[in-house]
Amino acid sequence: METQQSDALDVAAIREDFPILQREFSGSQVVYLDNAATSQTPDQVVDVIADYYRETNANVHRGLHHLSQEASIAYEDAHDRLAEFVGASGGREEMVFTKNTTESENLVAFAWGLNELGPGDEVVLTEMEHHASLVTWQQVAKKTGAEVKYIPVTDDGYLDMDAAAELITDDTQLVNAVHVSNTLGTVNPVAELGDIAHDHDALFFVDGAQAVPNRPVDVEDIGADFYAFSGHKMLGPTGIGCLYGRKELLEDMEPYLYGGMMIERVTFEDSTWAELPWKFEAGTPVIAQGIALAAAVDYLEDIGMERIQRHEEQLAEYAYDRLTEFDDVEVYGPPGDDRVGLVSFNVGSVHAHDLSSILNDHAVAIRAGDHCTQPLHDKLGVAATARASFYVYNTREEVDKLIEAIDDARQLFA
Numbered sequence: 001m002e003t004q005q006s007d008a009l010d011v012a013a014i015r016e017d018f019p020i021l022q023r024e025f026s027g028s029q030v031v032y033l034d035n036a037a038t039s040q041t042p043d044q045v046v047d048v049i050a051d052y053y054r055e056t057n058a059n060v061h062r063g064l065h066h067l068s069q070e071a072s073i074a075y076e077d078a079h080d081r082l083a084e085f086v087g088a089s090g091g092r093e094e095m096v097f098t099k100n101t102t103e104s105e106n107l108v109a110f111a112w113g114l115n116e117l118g119p120g121d122e123v124v125l126t127e128m129e130h131h132a133s134l135v136t137w138q139q140v141a142k143k144t145g146a147e148v149k150y151i152p153v154t155d156d157g158y159l160d161m162d163a164a165a166e167l168i169t170d171d172t173q174l175v176n177a178v179h180v181s182n183t184l185g186t187v188n189p190v191a192e193l194g195d196i197a198h199d200h201d202a203l204f205f206v207d208g209a210q211a212v213p214n215r216p217v218d219v220e221d222i223g224a225d226f227y228a229f230s231g232h233k234m235l236g237p238t239g240i241g242c243l244y245g246r247k248e249l250l251e252d253m254e255p256y257l258y259g260g261m262m263i264e265r266v267t268f269e270d271s272t273w274a275e276l277p278w279k280f281e282a283g284t285p286v287i288a289q290g291i292a293l294a295a296a297v298d299y300l301e302d303i304g305m306e307r308i309q310r311h312e313e314q315l316a317e318y319a320y321d322r323l324t325e326f327d328d329v330e331v332y333g334p335p336g337d338d339r340v341g342l343v344s345f346n347v348g349s350v351h352a353h354d355l356s357s358i359l360n361d362h363a364v365a366i367r368a369g370d371h372c373t374q375p376l377h378d379k380l381g382v383a384a385t386a387r388a389s390f391y392v393y394n395t396r397e398e399v400d401k402l403i404e405a406i407d408d409a410r411q412l413f414a
């Protein structure tokens with residue numbers, strides 16, 4: 001593993017921590033460009049998971065024996081580590097571990113939205129929302145009589161902030177916006193959106209699933225009331241997500257799931273709730289995953305989030321420039337020098353699934369489909385796009401392999 005020294009990442013050294021990248025398919029080494037879906041996991045994180053099960057495994061909070069105490073301390077400390085990573089000064093009390101971003105969205109929608117929203121209230125989303133938030137708020141709106149409104153996306157892939165200023169009104173109870181679009185690669189002006197929401201006394205919820213993995217994030221600088229992200233997109237294991245919530249809000253909210261571990265006192269008649277964040281972590285929680293996610297954060301910070309951001313942006317810009325050299329390739333979203341490390345595109349009339357399958361013959365792994373943004377794809381006028389997304393271990397040579405494979409597909413369909 002490399003630690004922060006020069007500006008450029010020592011990608012060769014980083015790649016040694018990811019043996020999966022050495023795998024070969026039909027004689028070609030895998031080129032893994034599906035990081036926006038799930039990132040790979042370095043040995044350092046895999047070792048933490050294995051060591052946990054070999055040496056510490058026990059249930060947390062409830063045991064008085066040594067193993068349980070060790071597991072509890074590591075699990076609780078992991079909450080502090082994640083809180084610190086995203087600038088939540090309230091520490092563990094403001095950091096709830098969930099299953100993924102989707103569950104974090106559902107937690108707020110059901111624990112807060114179901115109780116607070118009613119007819120006449122509005123929830124403002126963006127047209128580039130992932131289904132994780134879009135479908136969830138749609139359902140809560142149906143149950144409560146509230147209305148969902150959408151901030152439009154401009155033709156060049158940005159949020160229409162003039163429209164946002166009109167759409168967000170005193171009827172707005174919550175604004176939920178994606179920090180970084182998983183389809184367009186747009187980085188949204190979340191702090192500005194948060195200010196508009198707060199000017200109308202609305203809460204501001206940010207979906208940071210594509211932001212926390214690749215840039216420094218400070219939830220307090222952004223002014224987020226809630227902020228959600230997933231461990232498996234930031235070198236951590238699957239099965240863990242995070243929800244940052246401002247302490248006063250989490251304190252006032254009803255629990256989302258009920259049962260063991262989230263209670264303080266239970267009688268046959270009634271129950272009271274445990275302190276934060278455990279009130280929101282019913283049942284046996286994501287112990288190994290939480291501890292491993294803290295190790296993933298250590299790994300990311302050893303490299304440096306600013307450097308990771310620059311590395312990804314450089315790869316995305318290079319990919320954008322190479323892709324736009326083809327006159328039959330359409331790339332969606334902002335220009336190459338103003339996007340995160342992902343590029344969604346289509347090649348002529350080739351369906352993205354066919355393209356992905358040909359790329360797979362070259363061992364190039366990309367994503368094809370609607371990326372859980374169907375309404376945005378409707379707006380773009382396409383059923384599907386191909387998406388290449390980059391991370392700390394990707395190289396320019398891999399982008400070249402992507403381009404060669406795309407060119408091969410173009411010849412095949414010509």
Ligand SMILES: Cc1ncc(COP(=O)(O)O)c(C=O)c1O
Nearest residue numbers: 100101102130132182209210230
């Ligand atoms: C922007 C965004 N939000 C939410 C999600 C959902 O994440 P998860 O599947 O981990 O719940 C994703 C996953 O692709 C995403 O890209």
